[in-house]
Amino acid sequence: MSKLKKIPGKLNKLQQHYVNKAIDMNLLKGDTNYQRYMIVCRSRVGSNLLVSLLNSHPDAVCYAEIFGDITSGIGGSFQGSTAPAIALREQQPVDYVEQYIYRKYPKGIKAAGFKIFYYHARTDQWEKVWDYFKSIPDLKIIHLKRDNQLKVHLSRKIAAKTNKWMANGAQTAVEDKAVELVKEDCIKDFETTENWQAWVHEFFADHPILDVQYNDLVKDRQATMNKITDFIGLNRATLKSEVRKQNKEHLSDLITNYTTLKKEFEGTRWAGYFEE
Secondary structure (H helix, E strand, C coil): CCCCECCCCCCCHHHHHHHHHHHHCCCCCCECCCEEEEEEECCCCCHHHHHHHHHCCCCEEEEEECCCCHHHCCCCCCCCCCHHHHHHHHHCHHHHHHHHCCCCECCCCCEEEEEEECCCCCCCCCCHHHHHHHHCCCCEEEEEECCCHHHHHHHHHHHHHHCCCCCCCCCCCHHHHCECCCHHHHHHHHHHHHHHHHHHHHHCCCCCEEEEEHHHHHHCHHHHHHHHHHHCCCCCECCCCCCCCCCCCCHHHHECCHHHHHHHCCCCCCHHHHCC
16 A cells, blocks of 8 residues: 555535536546445444545545435535435435435546445335445445443433534533433443444445444544555545544533442443443
8 A cells, every 4th residue: 555645635515516517417527436435333433523534535535424314415515415416315315326426426536435324214215225235246334333332322412412413613611511311221322332233244244344443533543544545445645634522521520420320330241431
């Protein structure tokens, strides 16, 4: 694999929109000879950070939650958030993916993909898209996880309370973020996530899967991104992101009933989640 290289500027959303339109109109030559990939995960495990890092690579395209909230389009694609794209996604999800995600790109693009949460596209109308993904022979799966599921559960509860799903603007005060957690809710969330993680390896057993840990992405970003770019056939590069961690405080500061909850989990296989 080649040496690390610095990243030049990329096309902005509007520029990319017009480039894609020119390809659709045969004014520019497009190419489908690139690596298709998908990031599979649940929310609050660093997926926004990973998408942002991949999008800073000059030879990569990475969309956000293409089957998430309809108001978000495909999470950053100028073209994909238009009314025709949203309508196509609703009615013919496979056609939508082929026209807007795994489409023709300029020849320099070496890898194109998106992120999808375990529980996305599970309605009767959309669920067939999972079988479509499974049927793509060269599709590669980046499986993003986070070891400490208590921090995942807590992060989701805080985001729901503050309605702040990404770090932007001023930091939220600890007292405005702190939440009370219920043991039974935690266990249900832990077990559900474990089941989804096992499902990924079973469902995509015939595909290459790279397991990526959030902590590795944060603590050793370059080495972790090297593994990811190697996996999807990109040159190694120094990638950048403006995505910041939202909750830097200790668990004991953010969980109002921390002491009681920690005691309730003593002797369980999740007791280690309370180690800071």
